[in-house]
Amino acid sequence: MVRKVKADPKGVLEGPHFMDGDHALAEGALAAGCRFFAGYPITPSTETAERFAERCPEVGGLFIQMEDEIASVTALIGGAWGGQKVMTVTSGPGMSLMLENIGLACMTETPMVIANVQRGGPSTGLPTLTAQQDMMQARWGSHGDYRVIALAPDSPQECFDLAIEAFNLAETYRVPVLIMTDETVGHMHEKVVIPPASEIEVVERNWYTGPKDQYKPFKFGAENYMPGPMVKIGDGYRFHITGLVHDERGYPQASVEAGKINITHLIEKIDSNRDKIVRFEADQLDGAEVVVVSYGITSRIAIKAVMDARKEGIKTGNFRMITCWPFPEKQIREIASKVKAIVVPEINYGQMVLEVERMAAGKCKVISVNSTGGAVHDPNEILAAIKEGRS
């Protein structure tokens, strides 16, 4: 059951601000009711942690700098079952360290928000320069079959807005939600308008209210595989959760059958609700010859190329993914059936384009405008691809 309430005014720094994306992430989290942050410093994400540390004593929250990112994300699992809305933020190397326990969060259906302010990789890579190279890691990085939700903001304002959305999705689907932003958006200062608390809707945790002895931490196979309610420690439920395949009581069950029920649930609770989760912006798709599909900071470069192409008389559509995972399969499939080409610029060597190709399934050309990271595109590279697509 999804219960929406107005935000707690205590965490809402109402008014217009001039702030960077990293700070906006922290403000969005606070507005969403997050009061527990565990993190470890890493460029270019550190400012979010610093902002949280500064704001915590004012809003009755707790910030802890953990010994590493493994500890940070694992502490979130404890924090969430301790009753809090929880968040951490990191970048490439830290994200790699978090993966095993993101899997534990998925398995235990623990709501949390993790922002990855992407920088160039692999390894230590380009710590201060932008990238979108962790998009597939976000989806597949932890071992085993699972699903997460990933959002990609394109501005500091959207960092704020999507942080709230991320918490709402995390609570609704009891799943880790990743905010896949990047160094450029993270460090870019722009106007961020924080609305009054009365205009911010936040999803409350779905607290269990039935008889104590009948509580089960998991509910498999409900309508649309929606997850069951949660409790917190200390309320007398004496519940158990584990990273092992388990039944609805949370008890380990080492059988093929139990695995089928458990894993199907984890996957279907996202896949079956894809239409409700997926958000995007689309412009002039009707009659388009070419559509540019992008996300995050790249969208802001792509739009320049789209405008230039239109000026040159090329019917060009624009599709900005706000949700990257689950992938907007239906929308891309539909575009592919109508256009000559889809152009996919990304600050990586070609990641989300693989999904676009999978959806296009040969129905149209798919042109990747990729890069090895470190800088946003020159719009002319995207324009050239649009022209190539039309020809």
Added chain:
Amino acid sequence: MNVNANANFAQDNPMSQFLRMERMPHIWCPGCGIGTVVTAFAEAVKKSGLDLDKIAIVSGIGCTGRTAGYVKLDSFHSTHGRAIPLATGLKLANPEMKVVVFSGDGDLTSIGGNHFIHAARRNMDITVVCVNNFTYGMTGGQMTPTTPHTANASTTPYGNYEYPFSLPFLADACGATYIARWTSLHARQISGSIKEALNHKGFSFVEVIAPCTTLYQRRNRLGDGLDALEYYQNDAEIAHGLDTRQVDIDYQGKIKVGKFVEKQKPTYLDNVNQHYAQVIGDEYELYGKTTPEKEAEAKAKAESAAKGAV
């Protein structure tokens, strides 16, 4: 690791209200020392007078790590090595809870070693119980950071050439404020120490030397569980207050046991609140409402309950 179909531990256990009986039989081998520690833990909880609803247990992965699944408390079976950060999250999100970590030597001091030292450094108010069987039981008897020099393990088939950790010394050096060690022979003392640890404010650590009969004992030709107890009987020496620099364990050598450290120091959350109250002033609202008054109230309640429970 065998399935113990007899499951005597479950049926005969006077602490059955602490166990998820529906999960029996447990997975532990006959003669394994883990069960003794779990029973002592249950005893300690009972004697402590604490409200069972206000105790959470967290384990990592391993034979010992299965404990969380069998104990009828709010319980978390986490990933290998990560019990302490999960416990830290629980404690900080809900400071009224007693949070206990119950895990093996490999889990806590190899893969989880970084978390162990930092939780001790912060004087995080949690209790850590380590069943130290000198080996990775769950994965088949490999060397751990506590395997004594020269002991045989499946990954040191010619004998261990590494230096082991002395866990009380490690905990002490990192800032733990309660440290005790026993062997699985000392059931009563284990439960006494765990009880003290539960009521101690700050990072408390109880190490229990216990046999892994199937792997460590067998591989080193040390006999069965009874032989292990005989070794403890002969070579464990009670030495309360002993300097933790003197509690190393040599292969089949003397085992110093007892309460080595007990001191008071503000916990992590005490420091959060005291520091903010000082620098921010009256506007600061204490986090987790751990006011001295509330603490005293909870303590008095626990003490009076404990009197009734003997």
